[in-house]
Amino acid sequence: MVWYIIPKATGGGAFKFADLFKEKLGILFDKEDEMCSLVGGVNFLLKTVPREAFTYLDGQKKFVEIDHNDLYPYLLVNIGSGVSMIKVDGDGKYERISGTSLGGGTFLGLGKLLTKCKSFDELLELSHHGNNRVIDMLVGDIYGGTDYSKIGLSSTAIASSFGKAISDGKELEDYQPEDVARSLLRMISNNIGQIAYLNALRFGLKRIFFGGFFIRGLEYTMDTISVAVHFWSRGEAKAMFLRHEGFLGALGAFTSYNDQSHNDLKPHHHTVQRAILNCSGHNFRHIPVTSNLNESETIECSINLV
Ligand SMILES: Nc1ncnc2c1ncn2[C@@H]1O[C@H](COP(=O)(O)OP(=O)(O)O)[C@@H](O)[C@H]1O
Ligand SMILES: CC(C)(COP(=O)(O)O)[C@@H](O)C(=O)NCCC(=O)O
Known part of the structure; x- marks a missing residue:
């Protein structure tokens, strides 16, 4: 037989490795x-799998009821190596409206260079034990410990990611790799959350689903993205995550x-x-x-x- x-x-590998697979394995x-x-995967999950989508804020995971008759349009933000933002209007109906090259690959790539760690899991583990305030410049650092309430910024908001390194007089070796990893994770997640919300706003999209292997159900990542969406939307929009976020394309x-x-x-x-x-x-x-x-x-x- x-x-x-x-x-x-x-994915890109389907093209990149096609000849290799043909040649070596036939x-x-x-x-x-x-x-x-990606769109097919998300639509399948949202329509078929109960308790697939959830919000994550202040350490609380809340499953979202998906009304199949009121699912579209939504914004899908897929965070892989880079980030794609796709407006989904139905089965097979979508448009890639934006993206950013600052994605999971940036976190892992910069993280490897800056902390010498060898893998994503190692970098994440480091970030769990770090404190981003050691290296991020906060609003309070600029404003003498006070909020800038007139424009809605608390003293603890990050004014400039990695900004303290400008004038700390420290070399990379003087920082704890844990703190560097934490700042990096925060910077990437925050930026994606912000760009995602601005694109949702651009097209009047109320629902934003975040997927891709970068998320991996990680609380800190999801919390940062959620806070960014909450902050920029002034509480109007909520980030939603997917339980099977790493397998959307497949x-x-x-x-x-x-x-x-x-x-x-x-x-x-x-x-x-x-x-x-x-x-x-x-x-x-x-x-x-x-x-x-x-x-x-x-x-x-x-x-x-x-
Ligand atoms: N075990 C892991 N090894 C490598 N990257 C991981 C791992 N877990 C999560 N990631 C993150 O996932 C990103 C890749 O996501 P993925 O959805 O697989 O996209 P791509 O299709 O570009 O590979 C990496 O850049 C990294 O940030
Ligand atoms: C090229 C890609 C679609 C590939 O997807 P990935 O393997 O990163 O999941 C993605 O990396 C991307 O959208 N990058 C460009 C981002 C941009 O500047 O729009």
Whole structure:
């Protein structure tokens, strides 16, 4: 028996590694567009998985009821290496309206250079133990310890990320890597939250969903993004996060099989004849799919969405 597996592949790696896979393994990818897959993944999750979206503020996670009849339009902010901001108007209806190159790759790249740590997890661990006020310049540092209440800035607001390094008279080695990691995480998350809200405002979008592997359900990251959205919207808008935020593209590629409507899909036991890969420009992540062969010569896949 000969088995032909055509993996669905999305992300830059689907293009970057296509020839390598063909040459070394004889495997051809079924390439799916990255933005289309991201949107497909989020729509699938929001329509199919209960308690998928939640807000996170002041250490409180609150699940959001999604009204399927009032889901669109929304803003999807996908934080991978870079950041894409996509206005979603329906199934397959979307427009990439903005983005920023200051994303997860910036956090990891700068973090590695500045702290000498080797991995994302190490950098995060460091950031948990740091204090950003050691290196960030606060409004109070500029205004002699007081708020600048006339323009709505408290003394503890960050006036300038990493600003204290200007005149501290310190070298990089004099700072604790924990504090540097913390400032970096705060700077990137805050900036993304701000740009996201400004784009939501630009298009009159009330809902903003944040996804991408950068978030990883991390409380500090989500809290910073939420505070940024809250601050800039003067409490009018709320950032929302997704429980399966790191697998949006792969899920979208999966739901695109045979142009199946998301409504026909259930999160358990899909019989498909292919496999799924989520390919970024530099790594592969397999969506948690278990598979086994059955008598009709198909691969039975069961997505474990927990
Ligand atoms: N274990 C990890 N290894 C590497 N990066 C990670 C890890 N966990 C989270 N990240 C973050 O995720 C980002 C990549 O997100 P991802 O959604 O996979 O985007 P891309 O498709 O560009 O690879 C990294 O830049 C990093 O900030
Ligand atoms: C090129 C990308 C779509 C690739 O997606 P990623 O692998 O970063 O998830 C993304 O990195 C991006 O949107 N970067 C550019 C940001 C901008 O300046 O608009």
